[in-house]
Amino acid sequence: MCKSFSIVTGILCGFWLAISCVHQVEAQSKGVKNVVLVHGAFADGSSWSKVIPLLESKGLKVIAVQNPLTSLKDDVAAAKRAIALMDGPVLLVGHSWGGVVVSEAGNDPKVAGLLYVAAFAPDNGQSLTDLAKTFPPAPGNNQVKPDASGFLSLTPKGIHEDFAQDLPETERRIILATQGTWWAKAPGEKISRAAWRTKPSWYIVSQRDRMINPELERKMAKTIRATTIELNASHVPMVSQPAKVATFIIEAARSVNSKEFVSK
Structure with missing residues (x-):
């Protein structure tokens, strides 16, 4: 009787140990600790x-x-250098033109997920x-x-009324003074393979966007199943509403599966 009880107890202990190990593995595969942020045109990393x-x-x-904004190839290379510096899986975040960059650079095997902030999300062979x-x-x-x-730049009117109209004037003036010029041929450059087709995605739609049609943003978010x-x-919601943008990024970083990418 005692022997049988010991055997059963041993089996149960082994079973619960196995379940515990599975839960630990699942916990370890959930979430990433590294975030790479990619700015858009007419901006720099300070955005x-x-x-x-x-x-x-x-x-x-x-x-x-810090995107050079000199070509899609150059900007993708800059993003991939940043990804290489990280010590594990990465959540790759792109704003505006940065969405094109992350759609290409996101094919890097260290990228576990993509997050678009009022950004373009092109498909295979699309610009x-x-x-x-x-x-x-818009x-x-x-x-x-x-x-x-x-190279392209935004006029003062464009910055104040269309790009960052919900910011205080002092901040709009700083954006105007520090804006990066953007190679005029870059918008026509096509990505080769859209990373969002094989990796999970998140999207922030800016309802008052006057640079990208908000309806286009909603369509892109739906297309990539974000x-x-x-x-x-x-x-520029990351400037005007940073807490909400940060919270969304944090939630994405915590929920992305860092071991097995979601196939779409």
Whole structure:
């Protein structure tokens, strides 16, 4: 009797130990600690300055890429250098033009998920221009002007009324003074393979966006089957509503499966 009881007890202990190990493995495969932030056109890495400390306060390691904005190839290379610096799986976040960059750079095997912030999400062989022409243009597009060297910038009116209209004037002036010029041929460059087709995605729609048609943002979010939220914000919600953007990024980082990517 005692012997039989000992055998049963041993089996039960082994069973519960096995279950515990499975739960530990599942916990280890859930979530990432590394976040790479990719800015859009007419901006630089400082566009994430309000979000970065909020992410770091939750234990996330963060790198904000400084895109040269000289070509899709150059910007993808800059993002991949940042990804390579991380010590594990990465959540790759892109704003605006940065969405095109992360759609290509996201094919890096270290990238576990993609998050788009009012961003373009092109499909295989598609460019920003291809996507943009599927919906009526947003009014801010009229304020994009080329210079003699073949680079684009936004007019003061474009910054103040279309790009960052929900920010205080002092912040809008800083964005105007620090904006990065963008190679004029970049919008027409096509990505080769869309990473969102094989990796889980998240999307923030900006309801008051005057640079990308919000209806186009909703369509892209649906196309990539992204977990989506909408913010009553301009084209730069990470500047005007950093806490909400950071919370969404943190939730995505915690929920992404870092061991097995979700196939779409």
